[in-house]
Amino acid sequence: MWARRFLICLLLTVTALPALAFERPFPATAKRGAMTPGYYPEITMDGKTRRLSPGARIWNQNNTIDMPTALRGSDMVVNYTENSAGEIDNVWILTADEAS
Template sequence: MWRRPFLTIFLSAALTLPALAFDRPFPAPTKRGQMTPGAHPEIVIDGKQRRLSPGARIWNENNLIEMPAALRGSNLVVNYTEDTQGEIDRVWILTKQEASQPVAKQINPMQR
């Protein structure tokens, strides 16, 4: 009788552990900067006022979508991309481990 709960717990743990260790591949035109959120759609990257594109997406450290109005903090280390008009269209808030690596090492080799 005790085998079924043990097996269920073991399988659940075994299936969730790989999800905790992931590398986020970033597209080739990715840039690095320090972001401070502002009044939507404005943000500050590296001390310069920038604008989020209408369809901008922001991912937090856990790779979950973050709403611009919910962002808190300042000088968040981010990777970001720009659209053809120069607006920011994708932002990834980096973990300390990701921030310590150079951007070139994080670029997805399939998109170069």
């Protein structure tokens, strides 16, 4: 009896796992680039010095927000969007699967 309950619970757990995996939605206007954070609000995007907008958000691979100063000195492949002033307002740090 216990083995049967265990197998049913195991089956339900295994079938629910794919529902936890999701693809992050990126806007159609998102661009791909190589980012190196500098001293806030400046970053280097594809070899050019750019500025983050005052309300810029940087999402890491786990889809949580990182502070720009915590990322300083590391190179990463990202998707990003720009506002009407040309400042970068949203950045998504890509996983290896998303980058390929």
